Amino acid sequence: xxxxxxxxxxxxxxxxxxxxxxxxxxxxxxxxxxxxxxxxxxxxxxxxxxxxxxxxxxxxxxxxxxxxxxxxxxxxxxxxxxxxxxxxxxxxxxxxxxxxxxxxxxxxxxxxxxxxxxxxxxxxxxxxxxxxxxxxxxxxxxxxxxxxxxxxxxxxxxxxxxxxxxxxxxxxxxxxxxxxxxxxxxxxxxxxxxxxxxxxxxxxxxxxxxxxxxxxxxxxxxxxxxxxxxxxxxxxxxxxxxxxxxxxxxxxxxxxxxxxxxxxxxxxxxxxxxxxxxxxxxxxxxxxxxxxxxxxxxxxxxxxxxxxxxxxxxxxxxxxxxxxxxxxxxxxxxxxxxxxxxxxxxxxxxxxxxxxxxxxxxxxxxxxxxxxxxxxxxxxxxxxxxxxxxxxxxxxxxxxxxxxxxxxxxxxxxxxxxxxxxxxxxxxxxxxxxxxxxxxxxxxxxxxxxxxxxxxxx
Amino acid sequence: xxxxxxxxxxxxxxxxxxxxxxxxxxxxxxxxxxxxxxxxxxxxxxxxxxxxxxxxxxxxxxxxxxxxxxxxxxxxxxxxxxxxxxxxxxxxxxxxxxxxxxxxxxxxxxxxxxxxxxx
Numbered sequence: 001x002x003x004x005x006x007x008x009x010x011x012x013x014x015x016x017x018x019x020x021x022x023x024x025x026x027x028x029x030x031x032x033x034x035x036x037x038x039x040x041x042x043x044x045x046x047x048x049x050x051x052x053x054x055x056x057x058x059x060x061x062x063x064x065x066x067x068x069x070x071x072x073x074x075x076x077x078x079x080x081x082x083x084x085x086x087x088x089x090x091x092x093x094x095x096x097x098x099x100x101x102x103x104x105x106x107x108x109x110x111x112x113x114x115x116x117x118x119x120x121x122x123x124x125x126x127x128x129x130x131x132x133x134x135x136x137x138x139x140x141x142x143x144x145x146x147x148x149x150x151x152x153x154x155x156x157x158x159x160x161x162x163x164x165x166x167x168x169x170x171x172x173x174x175x176x177x178x179x180x181x182x183x184x185x186x187x188x189x190x191x192x193x194x195x196x197x198x199x200x201x202x203x204x205x206x207x208x209x210x211x212x213x214x215x216x217x218x219x220x221x222x223x224x225x226x227x228x229x230x231x232x233x234x235x236x237x238x239x240x241x242x243x244x245x246x247x248x249x250x251x252x253x254x255x256x257x258x259x260x261x262x263x264x265x266x267x268x269x270x271x272x273x274x275x276x277x278x279x280x281x282x283x284x285x286x287x288x289x290x291x292x293x294x295x296x297x298x299x300x301x302x303x304x305x306x307x308x309x310x311x312x313x314x315x316x317x318x319x320x321x322x323x324x325x326x327x328x329x330x331x332x333x334x335x336x337x338x339x340x341x342x343x344x345x346x347x348x349x350x351x352x353x354x355x356x357x358x359x360x361x362x363x364x365x366x367x368x369x370x371x372x373x374x375x376x377x378x379x380x381x382x383x384x385x386x387x388x389x390x391x392x393x394x395x396x397x398x399x400x401x402x403x404x405x406x407x408x409x410x411x412x413x414x415x416x417x418x419x420x421x422x423x424x425x426x427x428x429x430x431x432x433x434x435x436x437x438x439x440x441x442x443x444x445x446x447x448x449x450x451x452x453x454x455x456x457x458x
Numbered sequence: 459x460x461x462x463x464x465x466x467x468x469x470x471x472x473x474x475x476x477x478x479x480x481x482x483x484x485x486x487x488x489x490x491x492x493x494x495x496x497x498x499x500x501x502x503x504x505x506x507x508x509x510x511x512x513x514x515x516x517x518x519x520x521x522x523x524x525x526x527x528x529x530x531x532x533x534x535x536x537x538x539x540x541x542x543x544x545x546x547x548x549x550x551x552x553x554x555x556x557x558x559x560x561x562x563x564x565x566x567x568x569x570x571x572x573x574x575x576x577x
Contacts, residue, residue, distance in 0.1 A: 036554070086489065089464060092465075113539060
């Protein structure tokens with residue numbers, strides 16, 4: 001039950017905050033809490049507990065993610081004065097290439113510039129020999145440390161509530177008392193259970209498994225085969241909702257999203273002609289995977305991710321369905337940061353100021369589920385895919401046409417806009433009319449061509 | 459390594475924003491420097507020099523007026539465009555995004571006052 005009074009439930013000079021998890025959610029939270037406190041002339045002590053060393057190569061330094069910083073997040077960070085350094089960016093992306101069994105179309109960024117960043121979360125994939133690679137998580141953690149956060153490279157094993165705060169314990173050190181504990185532990189089941197102990201109303205998010213792998217390739221070959229374009233696949237393959245190849249400087253990252261992706265599904269996808277055609281002819285796609293993982297992804301958000309002096313952020317609370325997980329971490333982290341600095345740290349404060357942001361992401365995900373359900377219908381329908389390709393092709397080729405379908409697809413693939421906004425645009429009468437017209441025209445033309453070929457054969 | 463950078467590349471002395479043009483975007487410098495130039499009948503006058511992470515074009519977001527100055531690349535520069543629509547949607551969700559803009563605009567106003575008082 002929330003406390004009836006919120007007295008003493010505010011951060012004051014000298015208050016202590018523990019952030020458990022130093023991935024993007026934990027780092028964004030820490031960065032903005034310290035930034036808001038500076039504006040507010042509030043002196044806080046902030047410790048980030050992160051056992052992973054993000055300067056390590058391979059799984060031990062990686063938070064298992066495709067590594068895309070969306071267009072909207074790049075813009076929001078830039079507006080806040082956070083320009084992502086070029087040694088962190090593996091590639092600037094300016095187009096999306098949509099592959100179907102019926103053909104390929106390239107969709108250009110709304111303005112002619114590189115607006116999406118592909119990054120490594122850790123310091124490069126397993127087997128990577130390039131010691132100069134720098135990861136996004138380490139960059140963010142560095143910003144927090146520059147702003148005054150203290151990094152404690154230990155794993156939290158105990159959380160205990162007392163009358164005046166929350167005790168945080170690690171395997172190697174004594175219990176420490178904090179005024180506020182923030183959970184940014186992603187979807188780690190053990191860590192989430194720890195939080196359930198001090199946050200009894202919290203229900204854990206529902207998860208499924210995705211697939212990520214990295215292909216080492218010469219930068220010149222990547223430039224030739226993928227360019228600065230993210231390649232997305234709408235293929236009629238079972239259990240795959242979304243497949244993408246993300247170009248990095250000397251790696252290509254394969255991301256598969258869907259329901260319980262396993263080895264067979266991955267092989268099925270990699271063997272398809274459409275995916276094979278994105279690699280050089282002699283490239284051994286099936287054997288060239290030094291680093292791969294099946295990370296959990298969030299498919300339904302957690303509920304009531306807060307209590308007095310405790311709040312969970314990022315994937316542990318709410319994420320964006322299938323897309324822009326780092327963007328969703330940014331949104332929840334910033335909302336929690338402004339709540340604790342400007343409002344308070346009681347359950348009532350979180351209920352009033354933080355919950356609406358999580359609920360908004362949740363509502364958007366419901367619409368997102370519907371959009372991906374329609375996408376699956378399109379994936380299975382040759383007739384609809386022909387129409388889609390025809391319409392996008394016309395829009396991209398003719399300057400005077402409104403780019404309704406292209407821009408709606410761009411935002412669906414990039415995760416730059418909310419699903420409700422995308423749905424509104426998909427339901428625009430001009431777009432629907434254009435799609436019906438293109439579907440009829442492209443399919444009639446193919447029927448005519450086939451009958452013409454048959455006649456000629458006779 | 460241009461593939462590892464964001465934004466659009468402008469060459470030395472290339473015009474990014476032209477005084478008198480209508481503007482709808484905010485620009486953030488990713489890399490390099492730009493000169494802010496006020497064009498007058500008496501000739502061009504450089505009023506400011508901006509560098510990495512600085513922004514310009516903010517007046518275009520709030521006023522339906524034309525650009526008050528020309529912005530020109532001082533060497534090779536990479537610029538990221540922030541769309542007006544995205545910007546206001548983000549501000550609507552997270553008003554703190556406007557803070558840095560207000561802070562910078564306040565600094566620029568103070569500098570302009572100082573220039574008027576101590577020409």
